[in-house]
Amino acid sequence: MTQQPYDLIAIGTGSAASSVISRCAEAGWKIAVIDEREFGGTCALRGCDPKKVLAGAAELIDWNERMKGKGVEGNASIRWSELMAFKRTFTESVPRASEDKFKQAGMDTFHGKASFVDEDHIRVGDEVLQGKHILIATGARPAPLPIDGAEHLIYSDDFLDLEQLPDKLVLVGGGYIAFEFAHIAARAGTEVHIIHRGEEPLKQFDSELVDLLLKKSEEVGIHVHLNAEVKAIRQQGNTYVVSGTRNGADHQWQCGLVVHGAGRIPNIEGLELEKGNVSYTKKGIIVNEYLQSESNSRVFAAGDVSATEGLPLTPLAGQESRAVSLNLLEGNHHKPNYKVMPSIVFTVPSLGSVGLDVEQAKKEGYEVKVNDMSKWYTYKRTNEKFSMAKVITDKATGRILGAHVLGGKTEELINLFAMVIQFDLTTDQLNTMNFAYPTAASDLGSLI
Template identity: 55%
Template sequence: MNQTSDTTFDLIVLGTGSAGQNVATACREQGWSVAIVDPRPFGGTCSQRGCDPKRVLAGAAELIARSRHFTGKGIQTENAIDWADLMAFKNTFTQGIPESTEEKFEQAGIRYFHGTASFTDKRTISVGEHTLTGGKILIATGARPATLGFDGEELLLHSDDFLDLERLPKTIAFIGGGYISFEFAHIAAEAGAKVHLIHNNDKPLKNFDPDLVQALVGKMEEIGITFHLNTQTEKLSRSGDGYVLEGKEDGKPLRLECEAVVHGAGRIPNVDELDLVTGGVDFDKKGVTVDEYLRSVSNPDVYAAGDVSGSPGLSLTPIAGLESRAVAANLLKTDSSKPDYTATPSIAFTYPMLASIGMSEAQAQASGKEIKVNLLDMSDWYTYKRVGEKPSMAKVILDKSDGTILGAHILNGEAEHLINYFAIAMRQGMTAEQLGDTLFGYPTEGSDMTYLLEL
């Protein structure tokens, strides 16, 4: 837009990801004047630099792994990934998003501005030469990679960079033991790279069940991934066409020569350039401090949703959608809509996949409830033996007093489906008996549910 004078809107949205788009569109449909601002290509992280392109690459890695399971069982040879072809395919999902998002805003009558936004007072936003005043403001700017604080940190690739690599490095290290590093490590290893994964303590994937994480680590080691736990990265430097990573592993010197080193050690709310102090918007390391209606506790005209919000919700795309629906309802009606974070599923798209929902075993033990823990090795069950899945494991935590499902944790190639069955049951208040009594098609992973739910 070529607007150069001060402009007033009913709503200003900062960020064009799913949360920002949802609220902007909902308010515009009700006749509000809406402006939306983003310094990066429109469309947000998930669709262009996160979940969606990652899953395209992970899908190829999964096919390689499944094919390998059948080698000698009817499949004659292993498949292989052509990285350039895979990236070209990935680009078919991402390349048109900024333009189509702009067209969407244009057609809806939403004014859009490319640039970095910052508060100049509690209701005014500066974007380059533009000054925008909003009756209400939504902060939906997502998250950015955390600062790690070691010498040479500026040489790190970020997740965006990995998803755009034209050529896969022969040797690659991932710093961080979260799901992003695990997923990317699996993709790179299945594509033929030598992979190192570095984590600063002995508990990677801390938000997932430790028994299943241990089994997943073992499986990933089988395909050649080297884990460096209890390892502190101290320095990254250039060496010819590659890099040298130096640190301490269990207190002993570590030196790795790699063609690339990728930051996968966590993300933090993207607020640094917003000048929230000038806007009277309180925030902390979790993000914008909000009440149960996602309204800023210090500036009643400001809301926040998605990864930038300091709400109890996990940093996941479905939570951004959940929170955006609540914000839209609260803006258009009154502060009456509270997001329900009950039973939020998390999935690491490695292979096997690792999925989690509800309480961990430790949380259930500490709750004071009388619980039953079903820890099952399903590797020899027909469903998984027929496709060579090993390990295949589940841990389901039940409340013995009333049959409530407290938590479920799955490790296998069908985890993405199984965890969604649990999500439906837990959000709708179904008991273990009711879910177990559901008739699923046979033979499928659903038809095994009853064995996971025995009280």
């Protein structure tokens, strides 16, 4: 059944779609919204937001442990079922609220897998919809792994909805997901093993700070196996046996669950992009600088599904969504801003990065100031042994070009440095600032 043409068909309801849908609706466009899962997107339902709730509990446990003998007594512990119930208070209402909002704004909503019929028609279930413009904002999905028994893996959204944690947990991969989940599970009392095929995990971050995080991970009972590779997973009663190699030798790990934490890829499977004349690579849908498909001008793509220079992060998806909305409404005049892309892995302590990396800075002759902050007041008062920052400065101009931080105040500092880099503030300007004291921000003058 073919309906009246829509001004916009939006495939996806997360951060990469939100601005496009809301701004075009405000402009009076007739809009169809499609999602194969619950409305609301990954970040709100099965990503950043619920993960941070769990990470907050892990942070509290770590703080309690650090302060034992420093005036704090007693053992705090995580009651997993209660923590998950608390997490659900942030996620349960999102799908209905999202869909109700769309409907109240006069949009048509569809649940199901979307696929192209031709350049301007989309099939969803038994419906065929025609769109003057089509937004693809389907995000990313776990990368398939060449593992015998891969069907036994659970994924990030499964972990974030577990009713109980096993006594032993294996995480395959050495990126954000693996380390964040490891630090949560370990603080909840689970024995955790991370199996990473390379020599260096978390390769997006400064290697020296990663090494410090590895020491902290080992201290809290997380076993990180580098140069290790999973070959097979088999079920043995109520447990799983993970077979593979470690440093070239055969090895086995026994556990209650095996979690996929080995990266994500653009979620384009099943969209039948060829029928829509939408070109793509393994990095995602090929778009121009305005996020418009290079092969089908009706189509725009935003977020993790697009092949842009933007990192796969929620704020960047939002940035791209805003750019697409303006380009649809005003013509192609707006490009997403990739100048500053702060990134944090929410371990305990957290690890963050923004701007130029240290290796590149040294090649280009910029100054790299390294600060071991573990003895600074901000970190000593909470007994944090692992706190370090590296700040990259162009001495000729005084501009700050990059910052890399490990510690309990990483979120605050990385965002401050992101603002500094975005607006080209200099060290002289920062030194005239009066920050509330004592805070991590008030350490900024010493860091630069």
